[in-house]
Amino acid sequence: MTEGVRQFPCETCGANVAFAPGKDALECPYCGTVTHIPDTGDAIEEQAFDVFSIDSLAEGAETEEVTSVQCSSCAALVEPSPTHEAFACPYCGANIVTTERSQRLLKPQAVLPFAIGSAEAHEKFRSWIGKLWFAPNALKRLAELDGRLKGLYAPYWTYDADTSSRYSGMRGDDYYVTRTRTVQRDGKSVTETYQERKTRWRPAAGHVARIFDDVLVVGSESLPRDLAEELEPWDLQNLKSYADEYLSGFTAERYQIDVKRGWTRATERMDAVIRSDVRRDIGGDHQKITTLHTRHDNVTFKHILLPMWICSYRYQQKIYRFLVNARTGEIQGERPWSWVKITLAVIAAVLLVSVLVIVFRDR
Numbered sequence: 001m002t003e004g005v006r007q008f009p010c011e012t013c014g015a016n017v018a019f020a021p022g023k024d025a026l027e028c029p030y031c032g033t034v035t036h037i038p039d040t041g042d043a044i045e046e047q048a049f050d051v052f053s054i055d056s057l058a059e060g061a062e063t064e065e066v067t068s069v070q071c072s073s074c075a076a077l078v079e080p081s082p083t084h085e086a087f088a089c090p091y092c093g094a095n096i097v098t099t100e101r102s103q104r105l106l107k108p109q110a111v112l113p114f115a116i117g118s119a120e121a122h123e124k125f126r127s128w129i130g131k132l133w134f135a136p137n138a139l140k141r142l143a144e145l146d147g148r149l150k151g152l153y154a155p156y157w158t159y160d161a162d163t164s165s166r167y168s169g170m171r172g173d174d175y176y177v178t179r180t181r182t183v184q185r186d187g188k189s190v191t192e193t194y195q196e197r198k199t200r201w202r203p204a205a206g207h208v209a210r211i212f213d214d215v216l217v218v219g220s221e222s223l224p225r226d227l228a229e230e231l232e233p234w235d236l237q238n239l240k241s242y243a244d245e246y247l248s249g250f251t252a253e254r255y256q257i258d259v260k261r262g263w264t265r266a267t268e269r270m271d272a273v274i275r276s277d278v279r280r281d282i283g284g285d286h287q288k289i290t291t292l293h294t295r296h297d298n299v300t301f302k303h304i305l306l307p308m309w310i311c312s313y314r315y316q317q318k319i320y321r322f323l324v325n326a327r328t329g330e331i332q333g334e335r336p337w338s339w340v341k342i343t344l345a346v347i348a349a350v351l352l353v354s355v356l357v358i359v360f361r362d363r
Contacts, residue, residue, distance in 0.1 A: 007248065008026055008035075008244075008245060008248050010028040010030070010031060010033050010035075011033055011035055012028065012031050012033040013028060013030055013031045013033070015028055015029070015030045015031070016248075017029070017033070017035065017248065017249075018248050018249025018250075019113065019114060019245065019246055019247070019248045019249050019250065020034070020117075021113070021114035021115055021116055021117040021326065022114075022115050022116070022117065024036070024037055024113055024240075025037060026245055026248060037243060037245045037246065039240075042241040043241075044109055044110045044239055044241055044302065045109070046160060046300035046301065046302055047109075047300060047301050047302065048299075048300055049159070049259070049263065049299040049300055049301045050299075062106070062107045062109075063104050063105060063106055063107060064104070064105070064107045065102055065103070065104050066102070066103060066104075066105055066254060067079075067080060067101070067102050068080070068101060068103070068254045069096055069101070070096075070101065071089040071091065071092065071094055071096050071222070072094065072096075073089065073092050073094035074089060074091050074092040074094065074222045074319075075221060075222060075256070076089055076090070076091045076092070076220065076221075076222035076253055076256075077253060077254040077255075077256055078090065078096070078251055078252070078253050078254070079251055079252050088150075089312070090150040090152050090251055090253075090310050090312065091222040091223065091310065091312055091321070092222070092312050092319045093312040093313065093319070103254075105254060105255065106255075106259065106303045107242070107303070108155075108242045108303050108304060108305050109241070109242055109302050109303055109304065110239040110240060110241060110242055110302060110304045110305075111153065111239070111240055111242050111243070111246045111247070111304065111305045112234060112235070112236070112238060112239055112240070112304065112305070112306050112307055112327060113240060113246045113307065114151060114250070114307040114326045114327075115307075115326060115327045116309070116324065116325075116326045116327065116329055118149055118151065118309065120329070121149050121309035121324045121326065121329075122148075122149055124324055124329060124331055125148070125149060125309075125311060125322060125324070125331075128322070128331050128333060148311045148313075149309045149310065149311045149324070150251060150309070150310055150311070151249070151250040151251065151307070151308075151309055151326070152250065152251050152252070152253065152307070152308055152309070152310050153247055153250055153251070153252040153253065153305040153306065153307055154218060154219075154220055154223055154228070154253055154305065154306050154307075154308055155218070155219035155220055155252075155253055155254065155255035155303070155304075155305060156216055156217065156218055156219055156303075156304050156305070156306050157216070157217045157219055157255075157257075157259055157262040157263075157266070157301055157302070157303060157304075158214040158215065158216055158217075158236070158301060158302045158304060159212070159214075159215045159217065159262070159263060159266040159299065159300070159301050160211075160212060160213050160214065160215070160298070160299065160300045160301075161211075161212045161215075161266075161270065161296045161297065161298065161299045161300075162209075162211050162212075162296070162297045162298045163209060163210050163211075163212060163270060163274060163294050163295065163296055163297075164207070164209045164294070164295045164297070165207065165208050165209070165210075165274050165277075165278065165292060165293065165294040165295070166205075166206075166207050166292075166293050167205065167206060167207075167208070167278045167281075167282075167289060167290075167291060167292045167293075168203070168204070168205040168290045168291045169203075169204050169205070169278070169282055169287060169288045169289040169290045169291075170201045170202065170203060170204060170282075170287070170288040170290070171201070171202055171203075171204040171282045171283060171284040171286075171287060172199040172200070172201050172284050172285055172286030172287065172288070173199065173200050173202075173284045173285055174197055174198070174199055174200075174285045174286075175197075175198055175199075175200055176195040176196065176197055176198070177195070177196050177198060178193055178194075178195060178196075179193065179194055179195075179196045180192065180193050180194075181194065199285070199286060201288075204282045204287075206278075206281050206282070208274065208277040208278055208281050210270075210273065210274060210277060212270055212273075214236050214302075215266045215269050215270060216229075216232060216234070216269075217257070217262040217263075217265045217266050217269070218257070219255030219256065219257045219258075219262060219303075220253055220255065220256060220257070221256045221257060222253070222256075223253075223321075223323075224321060227321065227323055227332045227333070228323070230330075230332045231308065231323060231325040231330050231332055232330075233328075234306055234325070234327060234328070235327055235328070236304075238327075239304060242305070247305070250307070252305060255303070259301055259303070262301075263299075263301070267294075267296070270294075270296075271292075271294070274292070274294060275289060275292065278292065306327075307326035307327065308323050308324060308325060308326050309323070309324040309326055310322070310323050310324075320333070321333065
């Protein structure tokens with residue numbers, strides 16, 4: 001990533017142009033001139049990752065000196081504004097005073113360009129809020145405000161690994177035995193039979209292997225991880241070799257979770273899949289995993305940027321976020337609840353039930 005904010009002049013009129021979502025080109029907002037971004041044809045290469053010795057910058061990976069500003073509210077590291085004036089943080093809406101800082105970071109190797117424009121993202125925002133029951137009126141009014149959504153490139157890591165796992169545990173197989181019991185029916189004692197389910201457990205041990213490709217880990221500490229992961233899947237097969245032009249007109253966040261910390265999260269995500277493999281390998285109706293030892297070989301990584309539209313809003317001193325995957329249109333968001341509306345709905349439900357009881361009782 002080059003230092004400072006990326007700006008490119010229009011070939012025709014000289015005005016600053018911006019990336020046009022869906023066109024893979026720069027477009028002038030004044031004269032309409034479209035400048036296509038040349039395909040360098042460079043392969044997006046994985047970087048070797050030594051799990052035990054790698055430092056925070058990864059030996060052998062390409063780095064560069066970048067300039068960024070940090071939000072004092074949520075600690076997001078983002079590019080400074082083109083005018084070097086205060087601007088709103090895309091993550092929390094707080095006003096960022098552009099006190100710049102310089103640091104050396106790993107350079108992104110690839111970018112997934114915006115495919116969904118602001119108008120389509122805003123319509124999805126309105127539609128999502130319109131479906132929220134018991135949402136405060138202030139939130140619904142917010143949906144009508146243009147310019148609330150900000151185009152953002154979020155930092156991500158991808159990891160590949162060949163895994164080999166040995167496990168021990170227990171396999172449980174259900175079986176049924178016939179029992180008898182005495183019950184009261186029409187004032188009489190009746191003996192009946194029934195089937196009682198039991199589980200027979202026996203030891204299990206074995207080995208599973210899996211090749212992981214592009215396990216995603218968000219490199220931001222400001223973006224809620226659960227929301228970011230719910231935006232998946234991403235069409236990573238369409239990644240482009242990094243070029244500054246793709247980021248023109250958008251904000252980009254610098255990563256705060258480095259490649260080594262990202263690997264820790266990647267192994268957690270891999271472990272969840274491996275445990276599913278182990279349960280399937282154990283078989284039976286129930287499984288218990290006692291020990292699980294996994295070896296990771298041929299580990300590689302990439303630093304990439306993924307596009308999203310983000311809106312942050314405050315309600316009763318709490319920050320809520322709404323995200324749109326700018327490739328697929330997948331929507332994820334946090335929502336406040338209007339307890340006034342909920343209380344009125346409960347009262348209305350109680351009154352309705354009371355009326356129905358009175359009506360049916362008098363019949």
